[in-house]
Amino acid sequence: MTTVLISGLGLIGSSIARIIKDGDAAVTILGSDPDDDNADFLLEHQMIDSRVAFTDGAKSADVIILAGPVSVILDQIGELSRLSLKDGVLVTDVGSTKQAIMTAATRLTQKGVAFMGGHPMAGSHLTGSQNGTVNLxxxxxxxxxTGSQTERQLRDFQKLLKSANVDWITTSAQTHDKLVSxxxxxxxxxxxxxxxxIAEGLADDPVGLKAAAGGFKSTTRIAASNPQMWTAIMMSNSEVVSRELAAxxxxxSQLEQAIKSQDEAAIYATFAKAQKTRQSLDD
Amino acid sequence: MTTVLISGLGLIGSSIARIIKDGDAAVTILGSDPDDDNADFLLEHQMIDSRVAFTDGAKSADVIILAGPVSVILDQIGELSRLSLKDGVLVTDVGSTKQAIMTAATRLTQKGVAFMGGHPMAGSHLTGSQNGTVNLxxxxxxxxxTGSQTERQLRDFQKLLKSANVDWITTSAQTHDKLVSxxxxxxxxxxxxxxxxIAEGLADDPVGLKAAAGGFKSTTRIAASNPQMWTAIMMSNSEVVSRELAAxxxxxSQLEQAIKSQDEAAIYATFAKAQKTRQSLDD
Incomplete structure (x- = not known):
């Protein structure tokens, strides 16, 4: 019988709980979260079996899934390295950046604890356990x-999450962090x-943001996400993100200059290229 | 009996045809469009009464609605100023920028032809008459x-489009162009x-854009729009757009610097402010 600890029962962690239970209801899921609402909701709906303190759950788990913000994951890897964990335990995470986490995880590997980095490339501007879903x-x-996990641990983990119906991709931390950046x-x-x-530019307009239509809302939808989570992501991927923001x-700036100088051909070329690329992505 | 000419039977023009017919099926709608598919579709579904050449339709219309791209609207205002139109005709448009159009329209006003600028602040990345809807x-x-139209012409126009269920806002061309910019x-x-x-940055990544999730798709959805239409918009509002792109x-740049220097408080302040503003807009 497998015991899984999920630390962080927000959107991602609670979806993983649903996925594991959907795949094999016999797996015991321990949940750890500072937020009472998240934990109570999952307990009530039997998506976790019990709520535990992080260190207690960690000691009895066969698989530990760190599903909090990146900053919390980094702290928890430190905590785990000071605990005595079960033999054969696999520690993994769902953090949005991987280089900083893989570096921190060498503390586990050095103690013989298997660590494998993970990142499901999905999400939502919604948060909290109530918004999780088996289909996220x-x-x-x-x-x-891949870090210090065995081939068997990797396969078992994929089996545990089989109901997620994801496309598994093995990559390096560096390639991953550039891609998600x-x-x-x-x-x-x-x-x-x-x-x-735009809020600043329209501060004096009586209509202002109230006139925002679907295009503006769509373009800025992700700005409604949790600022704490996103600050942690930027902090842990600052070099890559700042370099690509500059690019x-x-x-x-080139487009701005083309618009300023009314260079019709250059504006059209920019928009036509973007249209072609964007249309190639399914919605 | 009112006769309306709609020139440009794409998403916007075809939606206006639907709206007028929904409000008063007795209004005669003449449609003009270089695209056979757009016109044929609307004729077949009886959303326009006949397809006409622009100048022919213009001469017999009580209301002329210019619903093509901004560049075409500007040309057609010139054409109309050389025609002999019906007494009491109202010319209006649906162009996304208003300063250039209102300036061009002085040629009509000087001939005693009433012109009123218009812009329904809605749209879609979809195009074409088949995607139009009475609820757009x-x-x-x-x-x-407001230009040279009478109070009566303004009221009659709003009545003609009553099925649109819009929020009418009277504004100046300058205020409008800043707002839509x-x-x-x-x-x-x-x-x-x-x-x-991003396509350039990921050109060498084997996964690349295929990993794009909902957030990226939402943020870039509008880039799939018609490049010709958007080039015309930028050309006609270049001064305002380039100034605000600079802002x-x-x-x-400030955010980029904060990320580069790992200034956690500054990053958080930026995201928290954006979240608050964005959450205040209904989706």
Missing amino acids: FKNAKYFLV ELSHVPHAVAAALVNS FQQQL | FKNAKYFLV ELSHVPHAVAAALVNS FQQQL
Whole structure:
């Protein structure tokens, strides 16, 4: 009988609890979360078997899934390295960046504790255990950064999450962090700056943001996400994100110049290229 | 009996045809569009009564609605100023920018032809008459820039479009162009530059854009729009858009610096402010 500890029962952690129970109801799930609402909701709906303190749960688990914000994951890897864990335990995480986490995890590996980095590339601007769903990662990429886990532990973990119906991708921490910076962190920074810039620009307009239509709402939707979570992500991927934000700004400056000088051909070329790329992604 | 000419039977023009027919099936709608598919679809579904050449339709219309791209609207205002139109005709448009159009329309006003600028603040990344709907502008703002129309013509026009269920707002061309630059044109430029920058940054990644999740797709959705239409919009609002793109870039540079220097408090303040503003907009 497998015992799994999920630490962090928000959107991601609670979805993983649902996924594991959906795949094999006999797995015992221990849940740890500072938020009473998250834990109570999952207990009440029998998606976790009991609520535990992190260190207590860690000592009795066969699989430990760290599903809090990146900053908490980093702290918890430190805590785990000071505990006596079960033989054969696998520690994994769902953090949005991997280089800082894999570096921290060498403290576990040095003690003979298996660690494997993970990141399901899905999410929502919604948060909390009530918004979790067994389908949250369906057809999405689930990145695995192999560390010190055995081949068997990797296969068992994928089996544990079989109901997630994800596309497993094994990659390096560096490749992963560049990819998510481009697809997630840079867009997030851009959306947040856009909301702030536009709110400021329209501060004196009596209609202002109230006239926002679907396009604006869609472009800025992710700016409504949890600022604490996103601050932790930026802190742990700062070098990559700041470098790629600079690259984006160069592109935007070129477009700005083309618009300013009414260079019709250059504006059209930019928009046509973006349209072609964006249309190639399914919605 | 009122005869309306709608020139441009794409998403917006075809939605207006539906709205007018829904409000009063007895209104005669003449449709003009270079695209056979758009016109045929609306004829077949009896949303327009006949397809006409622009100048023929213009001469017999009581209301002329210019619903093509901004560049076409500007050309057609010139054409109309050389025609002999019906007494009491109202010319209006649905273009996304208003200063250039109101300036061009002085050629009509000088000939005693009433012109009123208009802009329904809604749309979609979809195009074409098949995607139009009577609800396209529902609960959205419909800006009117009063020109040389009479009070009666304004009221009759609003009555003609009563099934649209819009929020009518009378404004100046300058205030309008600043507002839509902030809420629509700047976000569009940003989304297009973001798609191009990220596609370039991920050109060597085997997974690349295929890993894009909901957040990225939402942020860049508007970049899939018609590049010709958007080029015309940028050309006609270039001064305002380029100025506000510069203001946005200042905000983004500040955030980039905060991320680069791992200034946690500054990153958090930016995200928390954006979250608060964005959450205040209904989805």
